[in-house]
Amino acid sequence: MKVTIDGQEIDVEPGTTILQAARMIGGESVPPAMCYYSKLEGSGGKCRACLVEVSKGSEADPRPMPKMMPSCKTNVMDGMEVKSITSERALDARKAVTEFLLINHPLDCPVCDQAGECDLQNLSFEHGKGASRYIEPKRTFAPEDIGDNIQLHMNRCILCYRCVMVADQLTDGRCHGVINRGEHAQISTYIKKAITNDFSGNMIDVCPVGALTDKTFRFKSRVWFNKPMNAYRDCDKCAGKVTLWMFGNEIQRVTGRKDEYHEVDEFICNTCRFDKKEVNDWVIEGPRKFEKDSVINQNNYTSVMEDVVIKTEKQILLGREQDRKKISMKDIPLDNTENK
Numbered sequence: 001m002k003v004t005i006d007g008q009e010i011d012v013e014p015g016t017t018i019l020q021a022a023r024m025i026g027g028e029s030v031p032p033a034m035c036y037y038s039k040l041e042g043s044g045g046k047c048r049a050c051l052v053e054v055s056k057g058s059e060a061d062p063r064p065m066p067k068m069m070p071s072c073k074t075n076v077m078d079g080m081e082v083k084s085i086t087s088e089r090a091l092d093a094r095k096a097v098t099e100f101l102l103i104n105h106p107l108d109c110p111v112c113d114q115a116g117e118c119d120l121q122n123l124s125f126e127h128g129k130g131a132s133r134y135i136e137p138k139r140t141f142a143p144e145d146i147g148d149n150i151q152l153h154m155n156r157c158i159l160c161y162r163c164v165m166v167a168d169q170l171t172d173g174r175c176h177g178v179i180n181r182g183e184h185a186q187i188s189t190y191i192k193k194a195i196t197n198d199f200s201g202n203m204i205d206v207c208p209v210g211a212l213t214d215k216t217f218r219f220k221s222r223v224w225f226n227k228p229m230n231a232y233r234d235c236d237k238c239a240g241k242v243t244l245w246m247f248g249n250e251i252q253r254v255t256g257r258k259d260e261y262h263e264v265d266e267f268i269c270n271t272c273r274f275d276k277k278e279v280n281d282w283v284i285e286g287p288r289k290f291e292k293d294s295v296i297n298q299n300n301y302t303s304v305m306e307d308v309v310i311k312t313e314k315q316i317l318l319g320r321e322q323d324r325k326k327i328s329m330k331d332i333p334l335d336n337t338e339n340k
């Protein structure tokens, strides 16, 4: 069946969702996804970040769909026309969803291990507002220890359910989930258990925010100071294909290899992730590349850096008198109108 997304036509199999069709086309028309994960069955439909406008339902019934549709859960129909990046309404809806997700999410990126590879940071960068309209206190939770491998920061969780699906679909016996509902919903173990089952480390990779992070990597480095390397080992539990995050010759972290949508190609076992931190454990293939605008490229060592010569005059460093006044802000009252 044929579907047109932002004027680009593509033929897809019946049962394909709008999001999958958009990913086949690629580029800017691909809606953001905070809960959908192609490798997890039944994922999606939780966050509403992927909303699109369906301007023509199908060839048989060309009426537009009145509401924004979650592209990860809406199957394409023959002759359907969809607006993603070209729809003002869809962009407004994504802005609203971003604002909604940030109501309770702490702005602690400077101390969060997910910074630099966080889907919510990226979403906020693309669709976020400069200021918040909320004055209410954010949700807080009593810290909960969920074992030696994974650190839970519940206040950062956006309840996407991806980690619950990993536990259901990959591990042997799920012992955590979303308990309570509505404003009280939270990720927790039942009751006070440690998450240690094999393949549970994949929860860290699928978590779109810093709610589940690797305890063995915690506060060791910022991701952009690490050198990500593709590596493999002969493993009897998983494919053994990973990304090593190195600082000099030290392996600080091991993760699955992620694609352009930040989804792992293949899930890896806990032994590869947490126990193999010696260089001799791995065959290193070479540097892993990231999308052009990723902050991880800040420490890019795959291309030769050009020498930069900065020529300055003394006056430039000193600045103009009127600018210095502005920077000191002594004479300029703080404009707080945006926050009101």
Ligand code: SF4
Residues within 6 Å of the ligand: 156, 157, 158, 159, 160, 161, 162, 163, 164, 187, 203, 206, 207, 208, 209, 211, 212
């Ligand atoms: S902990 Fe992470 S993966 Fe699990 S529901 Fe919360 S945001 Fe999603």
Ligand code: FES
Residues within 6 Å of the ligand: 032, 033, 034, 035, 036, 044, 045, 046, 047, 048, 049, 050, 051, 070, 071, 072, 073
């Ligand atoms: S990605 Fe579609 S609702 Fe979350």
